[in-house]
Amino acid sequence: MTSPYTFTPDPRLDLVLERVVDVPRELVWEAWTQAEHMKAWFAPRPWTTPEVEVDVRPGGIFRTVMRSPEGQLHPSTGCFLDVVPNERLVFTDAIGPGYRPNEKPFFTCVLTLQSEGKGTRYRAVAIHRDEPPGISTPRWASMKVGRRCWTSWWPT
Secondary structure, X not given: OOOOOOOOOOOOOOEEEEEEEOOOHXXXXXXXXXXXXXXXXXXXXXXXXXXXXXXOOOOOEEEEEEEOOOOOEEEEEEEEXXXXXXXXXXXXXXXXXXXXXXXXXXXEEEEEEEEEOOEEEEEEEEEEOOOOOOOOHHHHHHHHHHOOOOOOOOOO
C-alpha cells in the first residue's frame, strides 16, 4: 500500500485547521461522516447547513447546501476520494459522484485524525483553487486566523 501524498499548504489559498479535542477518534469520525451531525456544524456561523447527503466511500456523494444569514442557498456536490475509517477522509467538489468532472470546482478537503492521549488531534486542510470569490485577501486571512469554520462546534 502506498502512503498518501503530502503537500505544503499555500497560505493564500488553503485553510488549515488543527485542534486536539477531548473525544475519541470514532466520535470525530462520526461527526464528519454522518449527515445528521454535519448539519449541526459544517457551515461557519451564522450560516447553517440544512441539507447534507453523504455516501462515505471512494466515488460516493458528498453534497451540502449552506444557507446564508440572508436566506440564500449555496449547494455543493462532490465526491469522496479517499476513505480510511477513523484516520483519513478526502473529498472534493472538483468531481461529482462516480468521479464525473464538475464544472466549477472550488476546493478539496483532507481530514486526518490521530489519537492523542484520551482525545483526538484532527487536521482539516481545505485546499482551494482560487481565493474565495468576493472575499479580499485580508478578510480571507482573518477567517483563517479566526478559525470560524469546522472548529466552532466542538466544546472547549
